[in-house]
Amino acid sequence: MTKKIGDQAGKMFEYFGSFLRKGIFSVLSVGPVPDHIAFIMDGNRRYAKKRNLLDGAGHRCGYLALMNMLKYCYELGVKYVTIYAFSIDNFRRRPEEVQSTMQLILEKIEDLIKEESMVNQYGVRIYFLGSLKLLSKPVRLAAERAMVATSGNSKSVLSICLAYTSSDEILHAVQECCEEKWDEGSALESKGAGNGLVFLKGNKNGKTKPSIVVKDLEKHMYAAVTPDPDIIIRTSGETRLSNFLLWQSANCLLYAPAILWPEIGLWHLVWAVLDFQRNFSYLKEKTKLS
């Protein structure tokens, strides 16, 4: 009996919360809504320490906070969400910590692609961005499975940066650009059109020189599957980007609330969107110029 009343009360609270949220979002939607919000989910370990939780419990609470935040974003109409799940530098943490985080990531990827998950509920296509070759085989295969399984979803996008740093992304783009130009050159060479160096344009001292432009680089960034973020939210009050989306954040708002990631809630999102709306005309002008 008590359980039944408890369940009913829980459902009522959930219904009331959802009703309140819809009201807030319809007011917010009168102004411009960001296309893309990116999150640096900082403070999971500190949260576990603060609450005297077991190792790894902070990350599990962080995952729940993430699921709520994704729901809020997609309900508000934010099409693209990007999260910084695991940086290349994180591989240098204690081996047992890396392993338990990877185990959690593997488990959560599997959860995400289940039929009843919020990913399918909100029509979310998942991308994994980063040097996936650095991951263990099970995690890499799970990531690939998730990308294939959600490739038919088109309402929203969730990009998960895994084994990612921005400098690695830029370097990867440079490498791919050079390879592409070289392949183009080789193809023309095999048709007898030159010496395989037709990708080199321009002239200086009578020599041909390589030519790569911004668009070439951008095409090969991992994050090319989404537009640049409008807002980056980093918890823990830290105002560093920690090698996350550096190339893409030239004209992006950074919002750094002084809370740990598992403590993030609806109001932090509302505040960030209000700040975006306050700066909207200026940011739009900037983006148009660049």
Add this chain to the structure above:
Amino acid sequence: MTKKIGDQAGKMFEYFGSFLRKGIFSVLSVGPVPDHIAFIMDGNRRYAKKRNLLDGAGHRCGYLALMNMLKYCYELGVKYVTIYAFSIDNFRRRPEEVQSTMQLILEKIEDLIKEESMVNQYGVRIYFLGSLKLLSKPVRLAAERAMVATSGNSKSVLSICLAYTSSDEILHAVQECCEEKWDEGSALESKGAGNGLVFLKGNKNGKTKPSIVVKDLEKHMYAAVTPDPDIIIRTSGETRLSNFLLWQSANCLLYAPAILWPEIGLWHLVWAVLDFQRNFSYLKEKTKLS
């Protein structure tokens, strides 16, 4: 008589200010002092509007604030200061505004290299970072003169980002890398060592591929003359990097006081340094890892 008393009072205030500053700096210096602080000097035009000043007067007040800030930094022992003077995007402002800003920059470069200037007083070497070819000839020549005139100074460094954006810097580094590798290849080819493609390493499907690593890119960044910044201070309360030192700011603190640039003072610097000291061990660990 009144003027004489006024002068004496002014001198006393200056003396007292300098004394107070020395005291504060000696306390601060007990902790680690940042090597490199970078500034985004935002809010000069808004300052002029707020105070009903003539066009351009905001930038002149901003210059005075910069001279004070440089003095504070060098007195505290910060060896490298970088400022964002004019971005490539700024060229798209109204032509008369671009011209008057360039005129001010030209005038101030000339002031900087005068014998009695603070640049010579504090032994500051000046670098200009950016696509200097985009500048008008008089400004470019003045910038080059300043770099030559101060090349003997070695106590401190002032890097002035002029006609600069970070994406342009990265692209420039990519281009230079490719050119360098190509030149290396050509040199070997002329010695009969191959087909000019020795710069291409690695193997995929039996084809040689180009190889560029992070160090190659970093060597060719405009900002390679200094270490990465420890703190970026951006006035106007804005937390965007606006395409400034993106590559170099992966593990850098961003401090964004809600004041316009000409209003910046000693206390903002003290606050930023205290924040740096509070985060020092964490930042050091990060830098070591990356």
